[in-house]
Amino acid sequence: MGNREDLLAGARRCLEEKGYLRTTVRDIAAASKVSMAAIGYHFGSREALLNLALFAAMDEWAAGSGRLAGQGATTAERYADTWDRKIRDFGEMRWLWMASVEAFVHAQSAPELLATLAENQRQARRMVAAQLRGVPEDAVTQEDVRALGSVHIALLSGVMVQALTDPEQAPTGRELAQGLRAMAELLES
Structure with missing residues (x-):
């Protein structure tokens, strides 16, 4: 997996463990073993990354x-x-x-x-x-x-x-x- 995929997987883990509102950029970076700057580079913001991870999880559930x-x-x-x-x-x-x-x-x-x-x-x-x-x-x-x-x-x-x-x-x-x-x-x- 590349940094983008690692960040999505890390954001998903954070959603599972900490929820949407309590997850920080630092949490996602630690969970994905990717730099905090990579979040902005690949997704623009913590919110955009969390939204994608949440919507992917919802789509998986719906499927x-x-x-x-x-x-x-x-x-x-x-x-x-x-x-x-x-x-x-x-x-x-x-x-x-x-x-x-x-x-x-x-x-x-x-x-x-x-x-x-x-x-x-x-x-x-x-x-x-x-x-x-x-x-x-x-x-x-x-x-x-x-x-x-x-x-x-x-x-x-x-x-x-x-x-x-x-x-x-x-x-x-x-x-x-x-x-x-x-x-x-x-x-x-």
Whole structure:
């Protein structure tokens, strides 16, 4: 590997060990065994390097997210099992989810990062709506993107925060499915 690749690998290790906000240029240089000046040369800034490392980790996670597909005889059982798998994943990949929350907080004062996160969220809405409908992304209606995709992303974010904050009291997949049914009943009344 060259310095650029070493720096990306070092930044990833720092994200895993220290998180997004506490990682310094010195930490990355030490983890990658590359000079601090090389960060500026190859990436322009610590933030740009951390963003690339975080987005690469998120892409890697997304590429393997098929493992989270639930099992069950009914749609409700599969949905609940999928959520149970996601909730377990929040604990197993805690560093990734914490780093993403820290990046979100930082993005509030970093317009380029905020724009990238917003675009990623728009893409995620379409992807999630397609997965829920069981259709290709290009077959998803804009209504499903805005309604189904947005609601599911909101649910995902909220459950993630609950699972990271208080894992023992985080809702189960079954409870989430029950809650959605109860909410639908309230909206219909």
